[in-house]
Amino acid sequence: MKSETGFDHDLYRLFPTHRPRPEGEVEELERIWENPKGWGLLTVVNNNYIGFFYVATAFLFFLLAGILALGMRVQLAAPLLEVLPQDTYNQFFTMHGTVMMFLFAVPMVEALGVMLLPQMLAARDLPFPRLSAFAFWAYFVGGLSFFASLFVGLAPEGGWFMYPPLTSIAFSPEINADFWLLGIGFIEISAIAGAIEIIVGVLRTRAPGMTLDRMPMFAWAMLVFAVMIIVAFPSVILCTLLLEMERAFNWPFFDPTRGGDPLLWQHLFWFFGHPEVYIIFLPAAGLMSMMVSTVARTPLVGYRLNVLALVATGFISFGVWAHHMFATGMPRVSTGYFSAASMAVSLPAGIQVFCWIATLAAGKIRWSTPALFIVGSIVVFTMGGLTGVMVGMVPFDWQGHDSYFIVAHLHYVLIGGMVFPMFAAFYYWNGMTSKNALSERLGRWIFWLMFTGLHITFLPMHLTGFMGMPRRVYTYLPGRGFDVLNLISTVGAFVLATGVLLFLVDLARRFRFTTDEDAGNVYGGGTLEWLPTGMYSTRSIPLVRTREPLWDDPDICDDVAEGRYFLPNSATGLRETIITSPINAEPQYLQLMPGPSAWPLAAAFFTASFFLSLTVQGYLFAAASGVIAVACTLRWLWETDRPVAQTTADIGAGITVPIAITGPSSHGWWALNTLMVVMGMIAIMAVFGYLYLFGIHPEVWIDPPPVPQTAGIVALLALALVASWGSRRWLAARQAGTFAGQGPWIMSALAAILTAGALYWDITGWQQAGLDPVLTGHGAIVAGLLSLQGCTVAIGLLMAAYLGYRSGRGLVLAPASVTLDIVARFIAYVAVQGMGFAILTRLFPGS
Amino acid sequence: MAGDFHTRQDWITLALAFSVWFAHFMIVWSISIAFPGMAAGRWLALPVTLAAFGGLWWLWRRRQDKTLASVSSLSVLIAAGAIAFSTLSPLIG
Numbered sequence: 001m002k003s004e005t006g007f008d009h010d011l012y013r014l015f016p017t018h019r020p021r022p023e024g025e026v027e028e029l030e031r032i033w034e035n036p037k038g039w040g041l042l043t044v045v046n047n048n049y050i051g052f053f054y055v056a057t058a059f060l061f062f063l064l065a066g067i068l069a070l071g072m073r074v075q076l077a078a079p080l081l082e083v084l085p086q087d088t089y090n091q092f093f094t095m096h097g098t099v100m101m102f103l104f105a106v107p108m109v110e111a112l113g114v115m116l117l118p119q120m121l122a123a124r125d126l127p128f129p130r131l132s133a134f135a136f137w138a139y140f141v142g143g144l145s146f147f148a149s150l151f152v153g154l155a156p157e158g159g160w161f162m163y164p165p166l167t168s169i170a171f172s173p174e175i176n177a178d179f180w181l182l183g184i185g186f187i188e189i190s191a192i193a194g195a196i197e198i199i200v201g202v203l204r205t206r207a208p209g210m211t212l213d214r215m216p217m218f219a220w221a222m223l224v225f226a227v228m229i230i231v232a233f234p235s236v237i238l239c240t241l242l243l244e245m246e247r248a249f250n251w252p253f254f255d256p257t258r259g260g261d262p263l264l265w266q267h268l269f270w271f272f273g274h275p276e277v278y279i280i281f282l283p284a285a286g287l288m289s290m291m292v293s294t295v296a297r298t299p300l301v302g303y304r305l306n307v308l309a310l311v312a313t314g315f316i317s318f319g320v321w322a323h324h325m326f327a328t329g330m331p332r333v334s335t336g337y338f339s340a341a342s343m344a345v346s347l348p349a350g351i352q353v354f355c356w357i358a359t360l361a362a363g364k365i366r367w368s369t370p371a372l373f374i375v376g377s378i379v380v381f382t383m384g385g386l387t388g389v390m391v392g393m394v395p396f397d398w399q400g401h402d403s404y405f406i407v408a409h410l411h412y413v414l415i416g417g418m419v420f421p422m423f424a425a426f427y428y429w430n431g432m433t434s435k436n437a438l439s440e441r442l443g444r445w446i447f448w449l450m451f452t453g454l455h456i457t458f459l460p461m462h463l464t465g466f467m468g469m470p471r472r473v474y475t476y477l478p479g480r481g482f483d484v485l486n487l488i489s490t491v492g493a494f495v496l497a498t499g500v501l502l503f504l505v506d507l508a509r510r511f512r513f514t515t516d517e518d519a520g521n522v523y524g525g526g527t528l529e530w531l532p533t534g535m536y537s538t539r540s541i542p543l544v545r546t547r548e549p550l551w552d553d554p555d556i557c558d559d560v561a562e563g564r565y566f567l568p569n570s571a572t573g574l575r576e577t578i579i580t581s582p583i584n585a586e587p588q589y590l591q592l593m594p595g596p597s598a599w600p601l602a603a604a605f606f607t608a609s610f611f612l613s614l615t616v617q618g619y620l621f622a623a624a625s626g627v628i629a630v631a632c633t634l635r636w637l638w639e640t641d642r643p644v645a646q647t648t649a650d651i652g653a654g655i656t657v658p659i660a661i662t663g664p665s666s667h668g669w670w671a672l673n674t675l676m677v678v679m680g681m682i683a684i685m686a687v688f689g690y691l692y693l694f695g696i697h698p699e700v701w702i703d704p705p706p707v708p709q710t711a712g713i714v715a716l717l718a719l720a721l722v723a724s725w726g727s728r729r730w731l732a733a734r735q736a737g738t739f740a741g742q743g744p745w746i747m748s749a750l751a752a753i754l755t756a757g758a759l760y761w762d763i764t765g766w767q768q769a770g771l772d773p774v775l776t777g778h779g780a781i782v783a784g785l786l787s788l789q790g791c792t793v794a795i796g797l798l799m800a801a802y803l804g805y806r807s808g809r810g811l812v813l814a815p816a817s818v819t820l821d822i823v824a825r826f827i828a829y830v831a832v833q834g835m836g837f838a839i840l841t842r843l844f845p846g847s
Numbered sequence: 848m849a850g851d852f853h854t855r856q857d858w859i860t861l862a863l864a865f866s867v868w869f870a871h872f873m874i875v876w877s878i879s880i881a882f883p884g885m886a887a888g889r890w891l892a893l894p895v896t897l898a899a900f901g902g903l904w905w906l907w908r909r910r911q912d913k914t915l916a917s918v919s920s921l922s923v924l925i926a927a928g929a930i931a932f933s934t935l936s937p938l939i940g
Contacts, residue, residue, distance in 0.1 A: 002854070212858070308861070308918055312925055315865035319872045331883035333892075336936025337876050344929045583855055695881065 001211075007586035012209060014653035015543045016555075016564035025569040026539060032570050033124075033536040036596055043596040045129035046535055048515045051115025052433055054136050057143070058108035063500070064147060065099035068092045070497055073457075077490040079478040089474035090157035094180070095150055097160030101276065102184055103143045105418055106229075109283035110135075110194040112422075113222045116429065117198065119529035120216045122544075123205035124537045124567075124577035125593055126197050127667045130600045130636055135193040137604030142190065145612050146183035149176070156180035159472060161269055162243070164254040164262045169247045178247065178615045185240040186611040188233050195229035196674045198222050204667045205577055206585040207528065208566055210544035216527050217300065220307050221286025224314040225279055230674060231318065232275040234681035239268035242689070242784060251773045251780035253689070259700030259777030263328060264692055268685060270321035278317040278345075280414065282310055284421035285352050288374060291421075291428050292356045294525045295371040296363025299548060302355040309348035309355075316345040326397040335394050342392030346385060353378060353385075368523060369443030373424035376451045377416050384412025387462070402472075405465025408458045415454055423450070423503070431519040432529060435512040442506045449499030456492025460485040526551035532561045540565035540652065541578060544585070571649035572659065578651060579667050588665060589658045590649045592642070599636030603629055634802055641818045643811065662816040672822050676829050679792065683833050686785055687840060693777045694845060700776040701845060705765035710842040713765075716758040717838070720831040723751035724824040734814030744820055745800070745807040751827045752800040755793050758834055762786060765842075785837045789830075796830045799823045856911050860919035864906055864926040871899035871930050875937065889937035896934045903927050 003009060035044045044050065072092050075084040084092060114132055118125050126132055149155045156176045158167040167177045202223045206215065242253045243265065252258035254265050293300040300306065319341035326335055356378055365371055387409040391397045400406060423446070430438050464485045469476060476482050521530040526548030531538045540563045546552040559565060566587065567578055575593040580586055606629035613622035648656050663669060694701060704710075727747035734740040763786055773783035803823045806812055812820055875892040882888035903923050910919045 004855075304918055305921075308921055308925075311861055312865060312922070315869055316929065318869060331879055331888065333879040333888055333937050334876055334883075337872065337879065337933050340933045340936055341872065341929070344932055347925075583858070 001584065003586065004581045004584040005586045005588060007581075007588075009586075011653070011655055012543055014655075015566070016559040017653050018564070021563040021568055025563060026534075028570055028573075029536045029539070030534060032573070032575055033534070035535060040596070042601055043598045045125075045133040045594065045596055045600065047114050047118045047125050047129065047132060048433075048535060050129070050132050050136050051111060052513060053140070054107065054111030054114055057136075057140050058104055058111050061099050061103040061143060061147070062108070063504075065096050065104060066497060066500060068096040068099070070493055072096065073490040073493040075474060076476075076486050078487065079476050079483055081475060084474065086474045087153075087157065090472075091150060091153075091155040091176075093472055094156045094159055094162075095147070098156070098180065098184065099147065100414075101160060101280075102187055103139075103147070105280040105414070106191055106276070107139055107143075108422060109222075109225065109280060109418070110191060110198070112287070112425065112429075113198050113218075113225075113283065114194065115433070116529055117201055117219060117222060118205070118537055119432065119531075119533060120219055120527055121202070121205055121210065122207035122528045122531065122538050122541045123201065124541075124575065126201040127205055127577070127579075127591060127593075128197050128200070128671065130594050130597055130640070131193050131197050133597075134600035134604050134636075135190045135197070137601045138190040138193070138607060139187055141605055141608040142183060142186045142611065145608060146179060146187070149179045149183075154179060161273060162265075163269075164243060164246070164265050167243065168254060169250075175615060175617070178244065181240045181244045181247070182611045182615045185237050185244075186608065188237050188240075189607075191229055192233055192678055195226035195233075196671050196678075198226040199230070199674055200667050200670050202226075203582040204579050204670060205591075206580050207541050207544050208578065208580055208585055208587050210580075210585045212583055213304075214544055214547050216286075216547075217289035217303070217306060218283065218286035220310055221282045221289075224310045225283045225286075228275050228279050228282070228314050228317070230677050231681055232272045232279065234678055235268050235685045236272035238682050238685045238689070239265055239272075242268075245784060245787070246780070249773070251783060252777055253693075253780050253784065255777075256697075258775065258780075259693065259697040260780065261693060261696045261777070263325070263696075264689055266325050266328065267322070267692065268689065270324045271318070271685070274321045274324065275317045277413065277417075278313055281349075281417040282313060284377075284418045285310070287425045287428075288356060288377065288421050289352070290525070290527065291370050291374055291424055291523075292359045293363075293548075294428070294523050295368060295374060296360050296365055297524070298359060298363030300355065301358040301362055302351070303547065306352055306355050309351040312348040313345060316341055316348065320345055323392055323397070326394050327401045339392055339394050343389055346389055346392075349385060353382060366523075368427070369438070369440055369447060370424040370428040370523065372444060372447040373420045373427070376447060377420035377424065380412055380416030380420060380451075380454060382416070384409055384414075384416050388413060400465060402470055403465035404461040404469045404471055407471050408461035408465060411454075411458045411461075415458075420450075423447075426503075428523055428525075429529075430511065431522040433513055433515075434510070434519055435514045435517055436510045437519045437522045438510050439506050442502060446499045446502045446506065449502065450496055453492050453494075453496025453499055456495055457489050458492070460488045460492075464489075521550075531557055539563050540568040542566070566652045566655075568652055571651060572644070572646055576649075578657070587651060587655065587657055589661050590651060591667060592644065592660050594640055597636060597639070599632050603632035603636060606632060630798065637802075637819075638806075641806075641811070643813055660818075662818050662821050666818075668818050668822065672825060676826075679829065679833070683788065683836065686781075686788055687836070690781045690785065690840065693781050697777055698845070701778045702771060702776075703769065704842040705769045707842070709761070709765050710838055713758045713761050713838045714835050716754050716761070717831040717835045720751040720754035720758070721828055723747050723754065724828040724831070727751070727820065727824045728816075731812065731817060731820055732815045736815050738814050739810050740812060740814045742804075742807055744812060744817075745803045748803055748820065748824050748827060749800040751824070751831070752793070752796040755796055755827065755830045755834055758831075758838075759786070759789055759793050762789075762834075762838055782841050785841060789834050789837055792830045792833060796823075796827045799826055854911060856909075857917070857919050860906050860910060861922040864903060864919075864922040867899050867902045867906070868926040868929050871895060872933060875933065879937070892934065892937040896930060899930050900927065903930070 154176050202219050245251050246253050252260040254260045254262045289300050322338045323342045427438050467481050469482050516534055538560050540560050542560050542565045549556050576590050579588050579591050606625045609625035610622050648658050650656055727744045731740050731744040771779045773779040874895050878891045879888045907923050
């Protein structure tokens with residue numbers, strides 16, 4: 001194999017090593033990775049705990065949303081029932097969909113990633129443990145606050161996709177819609193934070209030798225999942241911001257009477273909304289691929305084909321969003337494109353299903369509870385997929401749109417594609433976190449109750465849909481043929497719920513959380529998460545030579561536990577892990593990792609408080625919360641860029657690597673680039689909104705400010721770019737290890753101030769041109785773009801001030817500082833974005 | 848499925864092939880909404896499709912692993928199939 005980084009692959013022959021390790025190394029690892037107890041658990045950042053908290057919280061939301069579903073089914077059990085008043089029913093179905101999609105499905109797969117990935121990759125932890133902790137706490141606090149709106153009658157009631165004009169201020173004047181818009185926008189920030197962590201974790205913290213070709217399928221799936229989040233979620237963040245601005249400031253983005261368009265919301269929402277289905281499905285498919293292999297006791301058939309299918313699904317899923325809009329009267333050729341892509345995306349999904357079937361056929365199945373859920377999932381998901389192909393056809397969709405047929409279809413897809421694999425995974429990986437295995441006998445009961453309950457509930461809905469029953473109605477008239485079918489669905493829902501209840505009983509009886517006395521590899525999996533582990537993950541980080549190392553090397557568990565592989569001790573006396581290259585996983589450097597901290601929790605709490613206060617229009621409290629949240633975040637970051645005296649470390653067998661580097665090879669560089677992709681996607685979607693509104697209502701467009709002014713703004717931003725680049729060069733030119741003086745940070749601050757000046761000029765220019773954001777869609781969208789630029793400029797200024805404070809404390813050392821590197825590059829991004837916005841809005845369509 | 852699967856070029860080809868599909872999709876869709884119900888909305892899709900096939904042909908030629916069952920070959924073929932399928936819409940829509 002050709003080396004990717006210049007690392008000599010012959011060095012791999014040194015492993016496993018043979019010399020006995022010194023005494024006390026394990027004890028030192030235990031001491032370094034020890035977590036606080038009692039209330040101190042709130043400060044833990046280790047993935048074993050955060051992952052478990054995350055999974056438990058996501059499952060709690062699954063139960064809560066399920067209870068709402070039971071309420072709805074009781075209401076619909078017979079015609080003209082009044083168990084739930086109409087408004088409450090509307091809140092129930094909105095919260096059921098929203099909680100299942102935003103607070104259960106995505107966080108659950110992200111949670112499983114946080115919990116399982118470090119062990120599967122044999123990393124000590126994910127690369128940014130405090131970011132994981134922040135993501136979890138933001139989700140926990142924000143999610144519970146959002147759900148609590150139901151108890152005060154303020155829950156949103158516009159359906160989980162919140163279409164305007166129903167959700168505009170004219171038709172939803174109360175703050176119910178604001179809870180959704182601000183709450184979901186905030187929770188998506190948490191999802192994006194987790195996605196950045198997962199991308200960098202999968203690409204940079206794999207065990208040496210674990211090439212992309214040897215990566216567990218779940219890691220592949222999580223990589224595609226996280227990239228999809230990075231691309232798709234900015235769209236929903238943008239549209240929630242736009243609708244909130246319309247509601248708060250009367251800027252008519254979605255008001256057609258003033259040059260806006262409600263279909264803009266649908267485009268933005270579904271650009272996120274349909275990939276969201278695959279965002280949920282793909283990680284579950286990754287779990288399935290791993291479990292199928294174990295229950296059939298044979299390697300997965302078509303590993304590379306499966307990877308190709310994952311990537312293909314990830315791409316093609318971004319070409320199907322408007323199939324949710326077939327009934328809106330789009331041009332016929334446009335609908336044809338989306339129809340074709342909707343059918344095409346079923347091909348890679350089909351490839352995966354056939355790979356699973358082939359694996360089951362090739363091996364010898366052990367009929368355990370995970371095996372039942374796996375086979376059940378294949379059956380149910382295939383049924384849902386087939387009805388998906390049906391609604392992908394435009395004429396059929398016109399008939400089935402907004403009927404119970406769609407409700408049946410989406411539940412078959414989501415339960416088969418995500419819920420059943422999740423239950424299979426609970427049983428399969430329970431041995432990693434519990435002292436006892438879950439009960440196989442109860443597990444079979446649970447499976448059959450859920451499997452039959454699912455069909456009794458949702459199969460009749462295909463018929464009620466065909467017979468014309470619309471979704472989202474709180475009751476129906478007798479004598480239309482809906483009565484019996486609805487009653488059957490209600491009975492089925494309770495059978496399904498009984499299965500879930502029995503699972504809770506099983507958990508209560510058998511599950512006992514542990515990090516070191518776990519039940520172990522109950523089903524005989526062959527991947528690295530089943531190596532003996534402690535809080536520090538594995539004692540030593542193994543060299544990976546095959547896809548199922550535990551099946552192919554019977555001695556690997558003992559060798560790892562004896563410290564015969566990489567990093568058998570703590571090379572620096574601190575928390576650390578090996579950063580490897582992205583393709584061939586060659587060791588590159590040692591990353592120092594932060595320990596427990598209360599700051600991520602505090603930052604998450606006050607960020608949630610900021611959004612909640614905005615929702616209830618407590619602006620003063622929101623401002624205070626925002627300031628405290630920023631202070632907590634900066635305090636948390638303060639410790640993460642620590643200058644260390646030691647520059648290299650021995651990671652085993654005499655192999656020496658550097659410690660904590662900067663630049664394109666560093667994991668921090670990758671994380672910032674990923675964040676800039678997120679911000680870039682928000683900007684791209686905003687530009688799409690600008691062009692879309694111009695295409696729909698060009699008559700409200702006014703003449704832009706004069707061209708020389710535009711040239712001046714671009715020149716200012718170009719100067720900002722030069723200054724940000726100059727600050728890094730200034731630092732690089734100083735003698736290594738010395739304090740570089742105040743010059744570099746002043747250059748960065750100058751760059752930030754230039755971006756602020758350019759923004760001011762841009763805003764005043766538009767004001768002089770007579771643009772009013774309240775009057776027209778043109779005004780609203782330009783003001784929206786300027787607001788977006790304003791947010792990034794403000795962050796840039798804040799970062800420059802933070803850099804100045806660090807520099808004042810003598811912490812910016814030559815030749816490279818992670819903090820300066822990040823601040824300068826972020827400000828450069830702000831300048832580029834500002835140029836793009838100014839050029840687009842002022843020169844297109846022109847006067 | 849054959850192939851070395853270790854080279855950067857395999858992954859670049861995979862990503863580029865589907866990027867060509869995505870770019871083609873977005874461009875022809877944009878054309879269709881810019882010229883709703885007009886012949887131009889259909890005819891302009893054809894040169895874009897030819898350009899997309901040209902891009903895929905370039906990717907096909909520069910594959911390192913020439914076997915049909917390699918990741919890079921299959922990704923180019925799937926992208927080509929999806930583009931051809933999409934193009935049915937302006938042809939018969």
